[in-house]
Amino acid sequence: SSSSREPGAARDGRLLGGLLSPDFDGPACRSRYEGSRRWRPSPFPVSPYLVRKLRRYEANHRRCGPDTSRYREAMAQLQSGRNGDRGECRYVVWLPLQGLGNRMLSLVSTFLYAVLTGRVLLVHEPPEMEGLFCEPFPGTSWLLPASFPYKDVRFGSDSKESYVSMLQSNVVRYDHDHDHVAGNGNGNASALPAYVYLHLENMGLRLQNHTFCEEDHRALDGFNWMVLRSDSYFAVALFLVPTYRDELERMFPSKGSVFHHLGRYLLHPGNPAWGIAQRFFDGYLADADQRLGVQVRIVWHHPVPFDVMFDQILRCTREHALLPQLTGEPPADAGVNSTSNMNTTAKAKVKAVLVVSLKPEYYDKLHGMYYNNATASGELVTVYQPSHDQDQHTEARAHNERALAEIFLLSYCDEMVTTSWSTFGYVAHALAGLRPRLLAPLDLSKMRSDVACVRPASIEPCLHSPPSLVCRRAQDLDPVAHVPFLRHCEDVDFGLKLV
Numbered sequence: 001s002s003s004s005r006e007p008g009a010a011r012d013g014r015l016l017g018g019l020l021s022p023d024f025d026g027p028a029c030r031s032r033y034e035g036s037r038r039w040r041p042s043p044f045p046v047s048p049y050l051v052r053k054l055r056r057y058e059a060n061h062r063r064c065g066p067d068t069s070r071y072r073e074a075m076a077q078l079q080s081g082r083n084g085d086r087g088e089c090r091y092v093v094w095l096p097l098q099g100l101g102n103r104m105l106s107l108v109s110t111f112l113y114a115v116l117t118g119r120v121l122l123v124h125e126p127p128e129m130e131g132l133f134c135e136p137f138p139g140t141s142w143l144l145p146a147s148f149p150y151k152d153v154r155f156g157s158d159s160k161e162s163y164v165s166m167l168q169s170n171v172v173r174y175d176h177d178h179d180h181v182a183g184n185g186n187g188n189a190s191a192l193p194a195y196v197y198l199h200l201e202n203m204g205l206r207l208q209n210h211t212f213c214e215e216d217h218r219a220l221d222g223f224n225w226m227v228l229r230s231d232s233y234f235a236v237a238l239f240l241v242p243t244y245r246d247e248l249e250r251m252f253p254s255k256g257s258v259f260h261h262l263g264r265y266l267l268h269p270g271n272p273a274w275g276i277a278q279r280f281f282d283g284y285l286a287d288a289d290q291r292l293g294v295q296v297r298i299v300w301h302h303p304v305p306f307d308v309m310f311d312q313i314l315r316c317t318r319e320h321a322l323l324p325q326l327t328g329e330p331p332a333d334a335g336v337n338s339t340s341n342m343n344t345t346a347k348a349k350v351k352a353v354l355v356v357s358l359k360p361e362y363y364d365k366l367h368g369m370y371y372n373n374a375t376a377s378g379e380l381v382t383v384y385q386p387s388h389d390q391d392q393h394t395e396a397r398a399h400n401e402r403a404l405a406e407i408f409l410l411s412y413c414d415e416m417v418t419t420s421w422s423t424f425g426y427v428a429h430a431l432a433g434l435r436p437r438l439l440a441p442l443d444l445s446k447m448r449s450d451v452a453c454v455r456p457a458s459i460e461p462c463l464h465s466p467p468s469l470v471c472r473r474a475q476d477l478d479p480v481a482h483v484p485f486l487r488h489c490e491d492v493d494f495g496l497k498l499v
């Protein structure tokens with residue numbers, strides 16, 4: 001392979017410091033190495049321990065993945081209706097829920113869970129996600145085979161297969177004295193049902209009780225097959241389970257880099273989405289001296305009017321000098337005018353602004369400002385928006401390809417202004433490895449926020465729905481008071497994030 005002849009530093013950059021396996025062919029997934037080159041260097045070194053864990057995960061996935069005899073054995077056990085003895089290969093099946101940002105957060109979280117528990121991650125790819133992401137593991141597949149029986153079941157919190165339902169109906173019982181869970185009756189894991197469903201959906205800003213206590217995780221460990229649905233960045237909650245803490249600390253010496261590294265490792269746009277991103281980047285953004293991403297997401301339950309939102313974006317960019325002032329704006333110093341920068345022959349610096357939104361009007365107005373006016377500094381500001389689909393269409397593959405391309409385009413920016421509460425924005429800045437300017441949530445009764453935007457404490461996504469820690473313990477605890485590397489989120493005051 002060409003990698004052996006490549007200079008060390010270039011190879012290291014292309015493989016993101018060892019995060020990516022060198023054992024892939026190029027053409028099936030052009031973004032894997034081409035995309036990684038376009039990111040700014042990561043502010044967080046990859047720990048050698050994380051690299052070892054990833055290579056070990058990959059080897060296990062090859063051993064147990066679809067099309068292996070071990071997979072066929074495990075399927076036979078699943079179809080027998082019983083959990084059976086502890087399997088040599090154990091699985092967690094990911095089912096999609098909500099929009100792309102939510103899906104990327106829960107996928108990365110599920111992968112981390114798989115790494116921690118020695119399970120193999122299998123992903124159900126419905127038609128709208130087909131080919132959206134590349135295969136992340138060399139020499140095998142992460143796609144759930146079509147013959148898997150439960151992929152289209154609409155599992156919910158009260159499904160009888162759900163872990164919490166099983167607890168309530170005594171199908172599983174905690175066993176505090178012995179170190180594992182028991183099926184009801186004969187006290188042995190082989191009597192458990194053939195799989196467990198774990199429901200980790202944001203419900204009223206909480207995850208279900210009994211999903212992130214030590215006892216729960218011991219109980220869940222008894223099942224060879226797990227099916228999981230989540231819209232949340234529950235990776236944060238894994239840090240609350242003492243069993244996983246040591247491993248997590250070794251894998252992530254800087255806690256605030258979990259999504260950044262795992263997202264860069266796992267989520268590579270497939271060729272159609274990558275084509276969109278690459279054409280747009282090379283055509284419009286690559287040659288700019290600086291790139292500013294502006295992501296505007298308006299949701300129905302928080303309907304901020306256009307003018308108010310646009311004003312807030314301008315306040316934010318002005319206060320933090322993200323965009324140059326226009327010559328027509330009130331002069332900072334009388335007597336200085338637009339001609340002051342005309343006598344320089346140096347080529348003007350170009351600042352490209354990438355507006356990413358379902359709506360076209362933020363782009364229109366910003367573009368108009370810098371089209372019709374010069375800047376006081378003489379910089380050139382170019383404003384682009386790749387698409388404006390108007391509404392969310394998670395069921396449409398081409399729409400999702402644009403969304404993914406735009407998340408990646410944002411992640412190639414040097415600075416970013418993003419919308420509160422948006423998982424789409426979280427994924428973009430966490431992949432980029434930068435702390436965005438987060439537009440502060442607005443008090444809709446006053447139509448104003450005290451500050452235009454805030455700088456989050458870390459690049460990590462926010463878990464909007466912390467788990468309750470009421471299990472055997474009677475009282476809920478605020479994890480922030482007990483765990484040094486957790487904070488509440490700047491935009492979701494109840495939420496949790498790693499720092």
Ligand code: GDP
Binds near residue numbers: 098297357404
């Ligand atoms: P969230 O709702 O902001 O947390 O983000 P999600 O990604 O989970 O759901 C929003 C979905 O709406 C995205 O996945 C896209 O399908 C669509 N969407 C929202 N904003 C944009 C945008 O700026 N560009 C594109 N192309 N799609 C968007």
